[in-house]
Amino acid sequence: EAGVAQSPRYKIIEKRQSVAFWCNPISGHATLYWYQQILGQGPKLLIQFQNNGVVDDSQLPKDRFSAERLKGVDSTLKIQPAKLEDSAVYLCASSLGAASGRGEQYFGPGTRLTVT
């Protein structure tokens, strides 16, 4: 069974530039999560999708971050414009997920973003 795929694996951009990350969850997984993990800290949930609907985006900085999951499968996370403090690993995860989103989450390899 293929795992959660993410790309790119690494990205270096200058502040005020834009960047987009892509995630392909495990086939059949209804719930998709985007996390931000700053060095030395635990992952912080940015947004959770159930199919193509948003369940929770309360911690997503909506002035600069956006995410979509148009057909309930792949998802993209965009940052525009980037700030230095956005440097982090961005993790995508998926789960079979009931509406509660509980259950085992499967993580992708992450995208390490460096903003200079």
Added chain:
Amino acid sequence: KNEVEQSPQNLTAQEGEFITINCSYSVGISALHWLQQHPGGGIVSLFMLSSGKKKHGRLIATINIQEKHSSLHITASHPRDSAVYICAVNPDSNYQLIWGAGTKLIIKP
């Protein structure tokens, strides 16, 4: 006080040693997860537990719901086991995971 506490924070051991990492939590939970994170950043889910014990290869995870405590054991440790091991819980009241701070494990050859 954090809702999920892990100990030790750092652990260095020799190859072959039996490793134990502990996780205590203070909230009611529906499930507890053990995850592994390598320096490159990717996270791998090792176990999801709601009761009892699970075993996968050299890894064993146990949970005591009454005591709100879980342990992750590694038998016959190997340098490739070196990683950060993270405990995270699904609280009863919320679907969001509450994450422990992680235990950095180094296994020396």
